[in-house]
Amino acid sequence: MVYRPACVEDLAETLRTAGARGETLAVTGSGSKPGLGPGEAAARLDLTALGGRVEHDPGELLLTAPAAIPLAEITSLLADAGQCLAFEPLSPAAIWGQGEGTLGGTVACALSGPRRPFAGAARDHVLGLAGVTGRGEIFRAGGKVLKNVTGFDLPRLLTGSRGTLAVITELTLKVLPLPPAEATLRLPAATAAGAVRLIAEALMVDGGLTGAAWRDGMVLLRLESTARALPALVAAAQARLPSGELVEGAASRALWAAAACLPAATDAGDSLWRCALPASRAPALAALLPAGAGLTLDWGGALAWLSLPPELAEFDVHAALATAAGREGHAERLRGPAGDIPPRAPLEPGPAALSARLKALFDPAGILSPRAAPGAGA
Amino acid sequence: MKMAPPDGAVMARRAEIASALAALVPDGVIADDAGVSPYGSDGLTMYRQSPLAVVLPRTTAEVSAVLAWCHAQGVKVVARGAGTSLSGGALPLADGIVLGMARFNRILSIDYADRVAVVQPGVTNLAVSQAVAARGFYYAPDPSSQIACSIGGNVAENAGGVHCLKYGTTSPNLLGVELVLMDGTVLRLGGAGMEQPGYDLLGLVCGSEGLLGVVTEATVRILPRPATQRALLLGFPSVADASDCVAAIIAAGIIPAGLEMMDAPAIRAAEAFVQAGYPTDVAALMIAEADGCPAEVDDQIARITAIAQAHNCQHLKESSDEAQRLLFWAGRKAAFPAVGRIAADYYCVDGTIPRRQLGAVLAEISAIAARHGLGVANVFHAGDGNLHPLVMYDARIPGQTEAAEAAGSEILKACVDAGGVLTGEHGVGVEKRDLMEHQFGPVDLAVQSRLKCAFDERGLLNPGKVFPTLSRCAELNAMHVHGGQLPFPDLPRF
Numbered sequence: 112m113v114y115r116p117a118c119v120e121d122l123a124e125t126l127r128t129a130g131a132r133g134e135t136l137a138v139t140g141s142g143s144k145p146g147l148g149p150g151e152a153a154a155r156l157d158l159t160a161l162g163g164r165v166e167h168d169p170g171e172l173l174l175t176a177p178a179a180i181p182l183a184e185i186t187s188l189l190a191d192a193g194q195c196l197a198f199e200p201l202s203p204a205a206i207w208g209q210g211e212g213t214l215g216g217t218v219a220c221a222l223s224g225p226r227r228p229f230a231g232a233a234r235d236h237v238l239g240l241a242g243v244t245g246r247g248e249i250f251r252a253g254g255k256v257l258k259n260v261t262g263f264d265l266p267r268l269l270t271g272s273r274g275t276l277a278v279i280t281e282l283t284l285k286v287l288p289l290p291p292a293e294a295t296l297r298l299p300a301a302t303a304a305g306a307v308r309l310i311a312e313a314l315m316v317d318g319g320l321t322g323a324a325w326r327d328g329m330v331l332l333r334l335e336s337t338a339r340a341l342p343a344l345v346a347a348a349q350a351r352l353p354s355g356e357l358v359e360g361a362a363s364r365a366l367w368a369a370a371a372c373l374p375a376a377t378d379a380g381d382s383l384w385r386c387a388l389p390a391s392r393a394p395a396l397a398a399l400l401p402a403g404a405g406l407t408l409d410w411g412g413a414l415a416w417l418s419l420p421p422e423l424a425e426f427d428v429h430a431a432l433a434t435a436a437g438r439e440g441h442a443e444r445l446r447g448p449a450g451d452i453p454p455r456a457p458l459e460p461g462p463a464a465l466s467a468r469l470k471a472l473f474d475p476a477g478i479l480s481p482r483a484a485p486g487a488g489a
Numbered sequence: 490m491k492m493a494p495p496d497g498a499v500m501a502r503r504a505e506i507a508s509a510l511a512a513l514v515p516d517g518v519i520a521d522d523a524g525v526s527p528y529g530s531d532g533l534t535m536y537r538q539s540p541l542a543v544v545l546p547r548t549t550a551e552v553s554a555v556l557a558w559c560h561a562q563g564v565k566v567v568a569r570g571a572g573t574s575l576s577g578g579a580l581p582l583a584d585g586i587v588l589g590m591a592r593f594n595r596i597l598s599i600d601y602a603d604r605v606a607v608v609q610p611g612v613t614n615l616a617v618s619q620a621v622a623a624r625g626f627y628y629a630p631d632p633s634s635q636i637a638c639s640i641g642g643n644v645a646e647n648a649g650g651v652h653c654l655k656y657g658t659t660s661p662n663l664l665g666v667e668l669v670l671m672d673g674t675v676l677r678l679g680g681a682g683m684e685q686p687g688y689d690l691l692g693l694v695c696g697s698e699g700l701l702g703v704v705t706e707a708t709v710r711i712l713p714r715p716a717t718q719r720a721l722l723l724g725f726p727s728v729a730d731a732s733d734c735v736a737a738i739i740a741a742g743i744i745p746a747g748l749e750m751m752d753a754p755a756i757r758a759a760e761a762f763v764q765a766g767y768p769t770d771v772a773a774l775m776i777a778e779a780d781g782c783p784a785e786v787d788d789q790i791a792r793i794t795a796i797a798q799a800h801n802c803q804h805l806k807e808s809s810d811e812a813q814r815l816l817f818w819a820g821r822k823a824a825f826p827a828v829g830r831i832a833a834d835y836y837c838v839d840g841t842i843p844r845r846q847l848g849a850v851l852a853e854i855s856a857i858a859a860r861h862g863l864g865v866a867n868v869f870h871a872g873d874g875n876l877h878p879l880v881m882y883d884a885r886i887p888g889q890t891e892a893a894e895a896a897g898s899e900i901l902k903a904c905v906d907a908g909g910v911l912t913g914e915h916g917v918g919v920e921k922r923d924l925m926e927h928q929f930g931p932v933d934l935a936v937q938s939r940l941k942c943a944f945d946e947r948g949l950l951n952p953g954k955v956f957p958t959l960s961r962c963a964e965l966n967a968m969h970v971h972g973g974q975l976p977f978p979d980l981p982r983f
Contacts, residue, residue, distance in 0.1 A: 256874050258873040260916055268690075311604075316625065316713050317714060413603075413684075461674060468942075469943045473939070
């Protein structure tokens, strides 16, 4: 069974009816992120028919758009005005090869890209939204202004909630200027420990960095600015850091393209894990990985991408994270065969209890993507 | 503004409550009238209410024990940081205790490898920056009260400042907290990393105005100080010119580190107070600050200058050194006390509007103040549309306090009607509580109120703040909404 509501009122009615029947729904946009997807449910709720107006006001740094709009449309609309989503959403096509997804799915899954440590995460750019709770209530939260502390911060709570609390139908986002010029310094670092040390050194001074990653034995440091100021930023960085190679313009952009963040030798059969942890703990994680595992770092070391070939599919990534970073690390398998290792580790008891209570309050019948709720499937 | 009638049964137990709490926090309970009186108000001095008792714990275990005891006994709790809230967020309740966090005053660790500081909630905002200054770092959010306001209060209010267009308010700069729930449960959200698993509970707690839990530790991001900072003073013949100039700067792809505006009454008050070198013959004055490496700052200053000149800028001064830059800011940062010099009392209002509405909203604000026979000066975080009208009144003149309150409410409604919101950075507290229905529909408020139930089902933590309706969790949970109509239109109001 597939429900495909054409307007918000239909959506609310669909949810109320499903709630009364206890019919679980797999909440989906365009299905671009199967690894984060809703999992199994009695029926599918397809949101792609929910239209709406797009309002973009570059001078106000605001964009309001229906959640179902393809992300690519938004990206190109913003680029035409010299703006962007500054959290640099990760391209799902690079991971799952099923398109770039919708704006709503981008926010619901909240996979922020390389600029996250410098410009903020997805959550920091969601200013307001409209949606429908699991009870079928149509509501608004946040606002259509840049700075707002009126009431509880529902937009942050719903960002990354993967459609398990409410269905987002419209979003207002903070958009920012697209930096007009960029360059990347490539510096050798044979180990994760060396890379994290080098990146930390680079980040000890304000130098215009907007990306700090490590892969294939090289630290990548991205600098962005205006064409006029960029050469001076580059020169200053080169003067205080070990010597390396300078990659400019389109070649630099290619280095930060979505697919480039992932471990290089990731075959379709490999498991792909995304691990968040304090940057200083990344070397400890690297030291625990078995031979044959692929590792890249982003977010200055605070995000580790791990690929495991099929013969290492049962390597316990959660245990490695716990050893390396204690309670401050967590991992999720985005792709790869389901085995004995669950895709996510259980939450700690305190957050788990709060999350379960929130889920029950927003969605008492438990109909919204129950398999994707925190704690489920762990 | 009315609070719920206090619970006489709880008030009658004052001595018993004080002695039970004293057993949990030795040497940390104040329960005499003179002793609790200083806690009777916060930065919103219009309202005053002494609590039953004040408890000053030193440890998370003590906070947990106090909350668990109050939870079991049905005693309400208002947490208090430095007491600088401008929305009455820390206003005590007659039948509740104040949980003062001032003794949590230590910086626990500073980690330059992860660029975070772990601090107790009573540490002042400025102290975090001072603790990391020697290594060239700082804590970015800088509310004007930063010398006094505490990190715990900053988290509760999601405090902003004059640099948050570029660097964000508290929330983007907060990575983790230790939180105690009303039932005494201690939990940790986030940490030194950049993402927590599951729902963004940390993002929800930040800005929750003390309704969801008590923060006993915070992990904040620290940043390397900008290599260079330079400011421009830009005077305009009209607010419209200044406002168009702001939009043009942003549309040109420039995000200045600071972009502030003042109207003529605010300029004159600030200049008389600080002698910052402000021109007093302009209708609007802007401070635009660029920061970053010297080449970037040169580039930005040149571009902003050109845009300003194209928008009828009649006065332009660039800071020539750090002392002058700080002087430019000194006038703006002292705008509130400066207005305090020319008026017996002033009431600081806090709304956000779409910037393009500035001219219309300022005209409306003048008309509202005039209607109430009061003066008004406006300061404006122009980059992010956050407006602070300062309504001048004299509390000694009968009726003026009420007139200022009424003018403030009308101004905030005008902000909402212009497409804006009730509060950009000061919080709802008690001040704007009864205006929430002007911005949100009944369903929107019910959805928000339910969040409280997940954290504090009995409604004992800072009740009477933020939400106008006294809804019980059982009612909210059983609520079925049809067509925006709630089934309990006659729920009691404060």
